[in-house]
Amino acid sequence: MTAQTTSQPRRALRLGVAGPVGTGKSSTIANLCRALAEEFRIGVITNDIYTDEDARFLRSEGVLPGERIRAVETGACPHTAIRDDVTMNLLAVEDLERDFDPLDIVLVESGGDNLTATFAPSLVDAQLFVLDVAGGGDVARKGGPGIGRADLLVINKIDLAPYVDVDVEQMLADASQAREGRAVVGVSRKQPETVETLARWVREMHAAFLGGGHTPQDPGPMAPHFHADDSEEGGYVHTHGDGDAATADGSTAGAVAGHRH
Incomplete structure (x- = not known):
């Protein structure tokens, strides 16, 4: 009898997407899937306390095969499942990687949280933090671990700026200062060139991950x-x-x- 061998699934680049409620985390993931689905095999894990609504939204958008989008219902405050005890998310990511091996990228969306939400580096390799102009032009100046030290800060919905009296360029400049020069990108799904800038950042991160040139960083614990x-x-x-x-x-x-x- 020939012994059967089982190989481990390929480890995907795991990207966390965090930010307050309503900033457009799900739409950011949808933008990335549309822009990158022909280049990479992508999977998505969404987090909500009591619902799978974000997963259903992404499936309805047709951005990926529906079976590659899965929901985790945390049953507790959102940051618990991405920061304190990541077990349920880590298992969901590993199941996805095994079931659809090989995957190139897994996007993990946090439930909507406050300005200090951060992922544990044991769960994701890099993290995006999403703000939007409708939250106010001054929000980027307020800082905190998510804004200050995530690998990328996304200022979303910049097309709405004229309707909410926000100076996008000033908001981006404030964000860059708050992040001490770390990467910031302004995005609107209605402006394809901005989505391409976001997608290019992910391509570069994936290349660094494959080449061993990226080390997951801990943005620091959440504030009280x-x-x-x-x-x-x-x-x-x-x-x-x-x-x-x-x-x-x-x-x-x-x-x-x-x-x-």
Whole structure:
């Protein structure tokens, strides 16, 4: 009898996409899939607390074969599943890589979160942070780990700037300053040249990944942030990485798994 051998699936470049609610994370992924699907075999993992709506949106857009788009329902605050305990996302990525081997790129979309959301480097090789002009021209100046130290900052929906009184060039300049010169790109799905700039960055990242020239960087832990709930205290302040959270009256709340929004 000949012994059967099983080979490990090829390890894809794993790119995280984070940012606040409504900035266009799913549309950014759709833009990338449309621009790169003929060059790369791509898979997508979306994250939401209680729904697979983002995955359904991407399937409805027809940007990839539907079976290569999968949803993770985190059941807790979004940053928990991309930062504190990445197990469910890591398993989903590995399953996707195994089922559709070989994949070149896996995009992991975080659930909508605040300005400090970051991926653990154990989950992704590089991360994009997405803002949009409708959130205000000053938001890029506010900094934080996501804005300041993600591998790429995307200022999305720049075509809306005239309607919300935002100076795009100033917002991009503020973002570049906040990031100390790290990469920033302004994008509109209605301006193909901007999508191509975004796609070119991904191509370059993939080439660096294959060549061993990219090392995943940890943007740093999330800043302390407040979680509202229906308790008498009204919620609690949570700091990722210490396992505890201070309530509004200064006492401690339980583990991350108990988060409520």
